[in-house]
Amino acid sequence: MVTDAGQGVLTVDLDAVVANWRDLSARHGAPCAGVLKADGYGLGAAPVGRALHAAGCRTFFVAHLIEGMALRDALGAGPAIIVLNGFAPGADGQAGLWPVLNSLGDVEAHATAGRADGLPRPALLHLDTGMSRLGLDAGEQAALAADRARLAGLDLHFVMTHLACADYPTHPLNARQAQRFAAAAAAIAPGVKRSFANSSGIFLGPDYASDLARPGCALYGINPTPGAANPMRQVVVLEVPVLQVREIPAGDTVGYGAGYTAPRNVRVATVAAGYADGYLRGLSGRSLALFQGRAVPLIGRVSMDLTTFDATDFPELRPGCRLMLVGGPGNTPDDIAARCDTIGYEVLTSLGHRYQRRYIGGV
The missing domain is CATH 3.20.20.10 (Alanine racemase)
Incomplete structure (x- = not known):
């Protein structure tokens, strides 16, 4: 296999x-x-x-x-x-x-x-x-x-x-x-x-x-009552492993178009997910992942197959560790949609088929 x-x-x-x-x-x-x-x-x-x-x-x-x-x-x-x-x-x-x-x-x-x-x-x-x-x-x-x-x-x-x-x-x-x-x-x-x-x-x-x-x-799990607390249980978690972590000095840039300039020495964690996997390009510079329940900011542009995150405050984050791209507090499909002016429906229906799908519960 x-x-x-x-x-x-x-x-x-x-x-x-x-x-x-x-x-x-x-x-x-x-x-x-x-x-x-x-x-x-x-x-x-x-x-x-x-x-x-x-x-x-x-x-x-x-x-x-x-x-x-x-x-x-x-x-x-x-x-x-x-x-x-x-x-x-x-x-x-x-x-x-x-x-x-x-x-x-x-x-x-x-x-x-x-x-x-x-x-x-x-x-x-x-x-x-x-x-x-x-x-x-x-x-x-x-x-x-x-x-x-x-x-x-x-x-x-x-x-x-x-x-x-x-x-x-x-x-x-x-x-x-x-x-x-x-x-x-x-x-x-x-x-x-x-x-x-x-x-x-x-x-x-x-x-x-x-x-x-x-x-x-x-x-x-999408909120049917926008503007009020979501009465539904959350259904989806997406976790993606870190491929590489590198350190860049202040002033270096990250990603296409040099859209992010490091304001300090920064540890950059790169994961194998991008807009080809339904992780929307509109999230560039506007979203986050979770690592051990804490927010890891997205930096640079989301590209076709890769996305980069600022791991400076996470010295324990290494290649092979998993970042939660969807799921967890403040990172539901509705939360993610709000960051790029869309709806949770689009976040879910865009999720690509390169992810391994795992089902828990049911029969």
Whole structure:
């Protein structure tokens, strides 16, 4: 077996994922699905999905058909796997996936296929209520409400919409979307179950409850209540070994563009992780790692495969020691995102595949 002394280790706490799912389900007061798109937000859809399924989760969402087929292989025939971006009738073969119908054209295609062979097609109907992205727009909704016979040939499991501003609790669009969704769902598909809240929507209160919530980021420890304390357990730790430590005199520079000039004699620790591994270039000069619980400042630019840190105050830090790039106090994905004007979602989904992934807990 070939080992790489410079390979970072990404540890995913599956027990924390499951605990987050249980907490979200309890808060919502109804079952929660597990959103596993983008390979489980970069953490591994198959192991995360198996842990959630073992804990009782029976509905999963992915973005693309290929993600759904891979998840079906990992989970077997039991759970519902729903493809948010939809797919053409029959494209899933025998995988037993459910499409989200995002337009009147999608409705017609799947309904026609269901009527043609007498096998109603299982699906979800997506109503756009303010995101202006996917989903039937107001005109399509009105047309479908006026002629519900167009749904013949479909086995609708849920009607859904997606909140645009749930992480801003006082934003007026939240209430408008709730009102629009309630009215449109009643007009188009009375009696069909509804799916409404995302991670942040679960925390908006009972007006945003439905038959099935769809948490994604909160499962993985991202704060669904920005501006307040994070109610979720942390899931991810990324540790990378130090390749080399060198001493440079005051006045020497570090990295591309000579972006850092040493104000004193400095010990520079170099680790094998860079923007090719999802350690974002925007963190250059703005972030830190943890060593034995203490902050080690990032100096110079993050490059493709290497990043440098100021180890001057850590005489015990040597090649082979590990720096924690993600995880620990003040260094969560949300903390890291704030340093380079992005969101924790991007931090997680950017994590590269050169890290060894290690899963703890679960089954």
